[in-house]
Each structure stands twice: as C-alpha cells, then as structure tokens.
Amino acid sequence: MFWQFVYNxxxxxxxxxxxxxxxxCNPKVQAGIKGRxxxxxELVAQLQTARQLKKTAWFHFTSVGEFEQAKPLIEAxxxxxxxxxxxxxxxxxxxxxxxxxxxxxxxxxxxxSRSAERLIRLIEPALIVFSKFDIWPNLVWRASNxxxxxxxxxxxxxxxSKRLLGLAKPFFRSxxxxxxxxxxxxxxxxxxxxxxxxxxxxxxxxGDTRYEQVHRRATAVESDTExxxxxxxxxxxxxxxxxxxxxxxxVLLPAYQRLLKNTPDTFPHLILVPHEPTHERISxxxxxxxxQQLAHLCFSELTSGIDLSEVDVLIxxxxxxxxxxxxxxxxxxxxxxxxxxxxxxxxxxAMAKPVLFGxxxxxxxxxxxxxxxxxxxxxxxxxxxxxxxxVWLNDTDAKDMAGSIGKQLIEENLGAxxxxxxxxxxYV
Numbered sequence: 362m363f364w365q366f367v368y369n370x371x372x373x374x375x376x377x378x379x380x381x382x383x384x385x386c387n388p389k390v391q392a393g394i395k396g397r398x399x400x401x402x403e404l405v406a407q408l409q410t411a412r413q414l415k416k417t418a419w420f421h422f423t424s425v426g427e428f429e430q431a432k433p434l435i436e437a438x439x440x441x442x443x444x445x446x447x448x449x450x451x452x453x454x455x456x457x458x459x460x461x462x463x464x465x466x467x468x469x470x471x472x473x474s475r476s477a478e479r480l481i482r483l484i485e486p487a488l489i490v491f492s493k494f495d496i497w498p499n500l501v502w503r504a505s506n507x508x509x510x511x512x513x514x515x516x517x518x519x520x521x522s523k524r525l526l527g528l529a530k531p532f533f534r535s536x537x538x539x540x541x542x543x544x545x546x547x548x549x550x551x552x553x554x555x556x557x558x559x560x561x562x563x564x565x566x567x568g569d570t571r572y573e574q575v576h577r578r579a580t581a582v583e584s585d586t587e588x589x590x591x592x593x594x595x596x597x598x599x600x601x602x603x604x605x606x607x608x609x610x611x612v613l614l615p616a617y618q619r620l621l622k623n624t625p626d627t628f629p630h631l632i633l634v635p636h637e638p639t640h641e642r643i644s645x646x647x648x649x650x651x652x653q654q655l656a657h658l659c660f661s662e663l664t665s666g667i668d669l670s671e672v673d674v675l676i677x678x679x680x681x682x683x684x685x686x687x688x689x690x691x692x693x694x695x696x697x698x699x700x701x702x703x704x705x706x707x708x709x710x711a712m713a714k715p716v717l718f719g720x721x722x723x724x725x726x727x728x729x730x731x732x733x734x735x736x737x738x739x740x741x742x743x744x745x746x747x748x749x750x751x752v753w754l755n756d757t758d759a760k761d762m763a764g765s766i767g768k769q770l771i772e773e774n775l776g777a778x779x780x781x782x783x784x785x786x787x788y789v
Contacts, residue, residue, distance in 0.1 A: 364535040365474075368498055373473055380471065392451035396468045404467045404483055408445075411464035416789050417443040419486035421469060423495035424450035426705060428457060430515040430570045431492040433778045434785060435462050442789045445484050449495060452637070469497070477503040488788040491540075493517050498536045505539035510788050514781050515569050516545045518553040519723045525556060533557050542784045546777075547726055565784070568777030569727065571707055576771055579711035582688045597670070598629040598691040598754055601714075603683050604636040604704035605696030610649065612699050612719065612743045618653055619747035621673075629754065630669070632686055634677040636696060636704070643678050650674055683708070690714050691760065692753055694746070697721070703728055710736055710767030715753055715760050717746060727770075736767035 384390040420435060422428045428448065435444055439462045447469040448457050457466040465484075470476040477500040489504050489511045496513065504511055518524065524533045537543070537557040544567040545551035551566050558564060602613055610633070617631055635642045643659065650657045657674035658667070660682070669675070677686065687693055693709035698719030706728045709716050716737035722728040731737035740746040753760040 364532050365498075365502055368532070369474055373471070373499075376471060389451055392454075393449070393468065396451060396454060397470055400467050400470050401479065401483070404445075404465055404480075407465035407467070408483065411445075412443055414441065414443040416441075416487035417445055417464075417484060418488045418490060418785070418789050419445045419447070419484050420490045420492065421447045421495060421497070421500075422453070422492040423448065425453045425456065426571070427492040427495060427515075428453050429574050429705075431490065432460075432462075433570050433573045434490070434514060434781060437778065437782055438785060438789055442487075445486070447480075469500075472497040472499045474499045474503065481507055481509065488512065488785065490514055490785070496536060496540070501536050501539050510541040511539065512542045512544065512784060512788075513540055514544045514567075514785075515571065515777070516543045516550060516554060517724070517726065518545075518550050518557075519726075520549070520553065521723055522553070525553060530557070534559075538562065544781050544784060550726070563784075565780075567780040567784075568774055570777045570781060571705075571727075572771055572774040573778045575705070575707040575711040576775060578684050578708070579688075579771075582685050582712075599632060599689055600629040600692050600694065600750065601632045601634065601683075601686050601690035601709070602694040603634045603687065603696060603709070605633060605694075606636055606700040607642075607645065608700040609694075609696040609698065609719065610646065612740075612746060613694060614649060614653060614655075615743035616746035616750065617655070617674075619743065620750060621655075623747070624751050624754065629691065629750070630672070631674045632677060632689075633674055634683050634686060638678045638680065643676060646676055650676075687712050687714060692717065692750060694718065706731060706737065707771060710764075711771045713761075713764035713768040715763035716767060717749055727774075730770060731767055734766045734770055736763050736770060 384394045418438060420431050422431055443464045444462060446457050446463045446466040448454065449469055460466065481503055486509055489509055491513045493515050494517050501511060523529055534557050538559050540562060543554045543564045545554055545564060546569040548566055551564050554564050621628055633646065635646065655673045656671065657676060658672050659676045659678045661678050687709045690709065693714045694717045695704050695706045697704040698721050701721060702724035703718050703722045706716050706718060706725060710731055716731055718728060718739060720739060720741050732739055738749045740749055
C-alpha cells in the first residue's frame with residue numbers, strides 16, 4: 362500500500378504534467394494525447410461489435426517491436442479467445458487498429474487507478490499479457506484486486522535497468538509480485554526478474570517470440586527479387602540502412618562518403634529507410650545528401666525508365682517496405698543504435714545478411730548474440746562503420762559467413778511461441 366500511495370500521489374501527477382508539456386513541442390506525443398481523448402467510448406463501441414466468446418485475453422504493448430512479439434501468441438489463441446489490444450506509442454496505432462486478429466484496439470490511458478479499474482470492468486479479461494517490459498503499476502495492482510492473472514511474455518530486464526537500482530527496486534517489487542508468470546527471453550533476464558519477484562512467482566525462460574515472426578517473414582520475402590523499376594541495371598552492391606534517425610545518419614553518411622573516396626570499385630548503393638518517413642524527415646535527408654553532392658531519389662519518384670545504376674542513394678519515403686528491402690541487401694545497417702536503442706536486428710539476420718549497428722544495444726539481447734557469434738559488428742564512429750563495410754564488400758566469403766551465422770542464430774531460437782503458449786493456455 363505504501364508504494365501505491367507514493368506512486369499515485371507523486372508519480373502519476375508528474376507523468377501527466379510531463380506528458381502534456383512534451384506534447385507542446387513533440388508531434389508524436391501530441392498524437393498520443395489526441396488518441397487518448399475518446400479511448401473509453403471507442404473501446405465500448407468496438408466491444409459491442411466484437412466476437413462474443415467465453416474468455417478475453419488483453420494484450421498490452423508499447424510500440425511496434427513489442428507488438429511483433431505478441432502477434433504469434435495472439436494468432437495462436439484467436440479462434441477460441443476474444444482479443445483486446447492496448448498500446449502506448451502512436452507509431453503502432455495504425456498497425457494495431459487494422460490488425461485482423463484484434464476484436465478491439467485502443468490507446469492505453471495514462472496509468473491512473475481509476476482508468477485501470479474502468480478498463481478492467483469494460484474488458485473483463487481472463488488474462489492480461491504484457492509484452493516485453495511495458496508494465497503499468499496501477500493496472501497490475503487493480504488486476505490483482507480482481508484476481509486476474511498477469512503474464513509477461515518475451516520478458517526483458519537488461520543489466521543496466523533502472524528498475525534494479527535504489528528506491529526503484531522495492532517499488533518494482535511491489536508491482537512484479539502480482540505478476541503470475543514471467544516468460545523471459547534469456548537466463549540472464551530470468552535471473553534479474555528473480556531480484557524483483559518473491560518465490561511464489563513463476564519465472565521461466567521461453568525465449569523471444571520475435572524469432573518466429575522474423576523467420577516467417579524472411580521465408581515469405583526471400584525469393585522476391587522483383588522489387589523496384591530499374592533493379593536489373595544495378596551493378597554495385599546494396600547497403601540497406603533500416604529504421605534510421607538523424608543521429609544514425611550523422612554517422613552513416615560520412616562513412617558512405619569515405620567509401621566513395623576509398624573503394625570506388627566496390628562502392629555500394631545506399632538504400633536509406635528512415636524510421637518515420639515524414640515530409641520533414643525526407644526533406645532533412647535530401648538536404649544532407651545535397652550538401653554532400655550525392656545523387657539520390659525517393660522511392661515514390663521511381664519509374665520504369667530510371668536507371669538506378671546512376672543513383673547513389675535511394676530514400677524510401679513509404680512505410681512497410683523494409684522487410685522486402687532487406688532481402689535485396691548485401692549488408693544491413695540497423696538504425697536507432699546511435700539515438701537510444703537499436704531497432705530490429707533479427708529481420709536482416711533471418712535473411713542471412715551481415716548486420717552493422719551502433720553502440721546502444723542493451724535493449725536487444727539478440728544484437729549481443731549476433732555480435733558474439735560474428736554475424737554482426739558494433740561500431741562507434743563513421744570511420745569504423747566505413748571500415749566494417751569495406752571488409753565485407755572486399756571479402757565475399759567473410760560476408761556470406763556472417764550472414765549465415767545470423768540466419769543460423771534465428772533458426773536455433775525458434776520454438777519460443779510454443780513454450781510461451783503453454784503458460785497462456787492455462788488461463789484462456
């Protein structure tokens with residue numbers, strides 16, 4: 362009760378203030394605020410037209426990556442279970458709302474005790490599932506009051522997590538003690554969850570359910586070689602830079618210039634896929650490329666008459682193409698790693714592509730595994746990035762070996778879905 366009192370008296374009001382202040386200058390936060398204004402009326406309307414089944418599973422995830430981890434579990438139980446989704450980030454909203462296996466999908470309101478209680482009474486879940494780490498205290502406490510089982514799937518708690526430090530540790534113990542099962546992705550994560558859980562909590566290593574997702578997607582797109590007009594004219598290797606931010610491009614583009622100067626014979630095409638291809642981001646990228654005098658086009662500008670061999674950089678200004686593009690790559694650079702957290706390194710690895718990323722990978726256990734095995738390289742500077750690309754471009758055997766290591770790692774880790782479903786099916 363003490364921590365609930367502290368959380369609701371101090372943390373929740375601070376959360377509201379911070380959220381609305383950030384919304385004054387951040388369009389993404391503004392979208393989140395707007396999306397939450399009619400959450401309860403939207404949820405009521407969606408539930409009225411939803412399938413009427415005996416049990417409901419409520420899945421919560423923060424953004425796209427966590428949604429991907431939940432998808433194979435959702436699809437496995439969908440036939441016999443009503444599915445309600447809640448999410449935090451606006452970036453996943455369109456995908457969640459259009460998802461074929463969801464009976465209802467809405468933003469999760471900010472974590473007040475009243476909102477949590479109202480959601481529970483509307484949804485009436487037989488089970489609440491948190492994907493990865495986006496666990497909300499009031500929701501957990503209220504669910505526990507109703508004796509609703511809670512499971513964390515693809516659970517991650519990295520060694521540097523602030524949840525394990527100082528006063529945060531006893532606070533999160535007061536939350537995690539109410540979670541019935543923690544399905545961790547690794548032995549290390551399981552051991553760290555044990556620091557937050559009493560012996561009565563079940564902690565099991567089931568693995569990461571995303572391995573199944575990326576393997577299935579890779580299998581579906583691997584043979585797709587006809588992708589954009591003029592592809593047959595490409596003579597140079599292809600470097601895909603996926604899910605990039607400005608911070609990534611500040612390292613990537615100087616590295617690309619170094620390749621242009623030092624390796625003219627193997628100088629690759631760069632296909633640049635920004636994480637959010639807004640008009641502002643595309644303009645920013647084009648300005649940077651113009652300053653560096655790099656010939657470029659946007660994907661939307663391509664026609665069958667364009668010879669891509671004359672284009673150094675192709676900017677992908679559309680969503681949903683990255684998985685297919687990785688299939689065309691010789692080398693993949695995964696963004697986010699120079700900004701805050703690396704994005705999905707599994708996707709290119711599943712397609713047997715050697716992977717490069719920056720220093721911030723503590724959010725992705727699989728990135729560490731890839732690096733340890735030799736399927737990926739971590740770089741800190743544009744010089745290191747250029748050198749790593751050059752090594753693989755000039756040594757085809759080494760490049761292919763790195764790619765095969767990544768693909769093997771993905772295949773070795775299949776099975777997490779079945780192992781996790783054992784625990785979900787106890788309740789639905």
